[in-house]
Amino acid sequence: MPLDPGTATLLQMMADAGHPPFSESGPEVARLAMRAMTIDVVTPETQVPVGSVEETTAGGRPARVYRPDGERPADGWPTLVYLHGGGFVIGDLDTHDQTCRHLCRGAEAVVVSVDYRLAPEHPWPAAVDDALAAVRWAHEHRAELGGGEVLGVGGDSAGGNLSAIAAQQLPDLVDAQLLIYPATDITGEYASRVENAEGYFLDMPMMEWFIGCYLEGVTDADLDDPTLSPLKGDFSGVAPAVLVTAEFDPLRDEGEAYADALAAAGVAVDRTRYDGLVHGFIDMGLFSPVATAALEDVVARTRALLHR
Structure with a gap:
């Protein structure tokens, strides 16, 4: 279907602003630009209300705990460890504050949002190590977090990559996984990487820059290592998943290939492609009613996954 009009307007606004691409800006400038597109546009009126927000540490990393409003039920709430997107290079607790809310x-x-280490200052596997440590920490502290038995892990883009890896590496701890347009196969060749190579926010030069930063100085990386490309991993015994993709996203096809692999391994997977939308749509609701509706649907599917 055609590109969503609200998203098209946003993309045109970004193009008209004339800012250099992330891949030409350097990490620090790119990080500030991401904040400008996310947390800096939130007002007190548009901030999503929750019961409480607490700063803490999870597995040795800064983290933020969001609790629902109202009294905790007798059997507790599920706990979801959330790992933000940003190509392993940009993003932080603030950029994904609204998503977690x-x-x-x-x-x-x-929701336990984790501020894992970023590349190129901390290349692979630092983010993986932090994600696994945070999941282990959340499992150990479920009683004072959600209080329920269910522990999920989720994230968008690079965070989806880390979430898929955590579900594979810690199958005895992770009960559910939320994978929002995840990066799953660094070396793969997919039609969506050609069809959506430019013009839809995430483009191929940006993807290549992210991976270059993530592997900067790493001389012994096997690109088929499942802690880089979870599509190459072991799916036996991993948790049920919600997996979502966007039509105009270079990562679309590898995300859907991951859903296929989960299903082939006998894993329950609720998969949805949101047509007309682009990578990053969960942060585009202020500009697009279609993106807002898609985010609400993702949240509803996540609720069903965590409360099954």
Whole structure:
């Protein structure tokens, strides 16, 4: 279907602003630009309300705990460890504050957002190590977090990559996984990488820059390592998943290939492609009613996954 008009308007605004691409800006400038597109446009009126927000540490990394409004039920809330997107290079607790608030409120879950180390200052596997440490920490602290038995892990883009890896590496701890347009196969060749190579926010030069930063100085990386490309990993015994993709996204096909691999391994997977939308749509609701509706649907599916 055609590109969503609200998204098209946003993309045109970004193009008209004349800012250099992330791949030409350097990490620090790109990080500030991401904040400008996310947390800096939130007002008190548009901030999603939740019961409480607490700063903490998870597995040795700064983290933020979001709790739903109201009294905790007798059997507790599920806990969701959330790993933000940003190509392993940009993004932080603030850029994904609204996303975590939506998930906490709509999915009725305690959300633990984790500020994992970023490349190129901390290349692979630092982000993987931090993600696994955070999941282990959340499992150990479920009683004072959600209080329920269910522990999920989720994230968007690079965070989806880390979430898929955590579900594979820690199958005895992770009960559910939320994968929002995940990066799953660094070396793969997919039609969506050609069809959506430019013009839809995430483009191929940006993807190549992200991977270059993530592997900067790493001389012994096997690009088929499942802690880089989880599509190459072991799917036996991994948790049920919600996996979502966007039509105009270079990562679309590898995300859908991951859903296929989960299903082939006998894993329950709720998969949805949101037509007309681009990579990053969960942060585009202020500009697009279609993106807002898609985010609400993702949250509803996550609620069903965590409360099954």
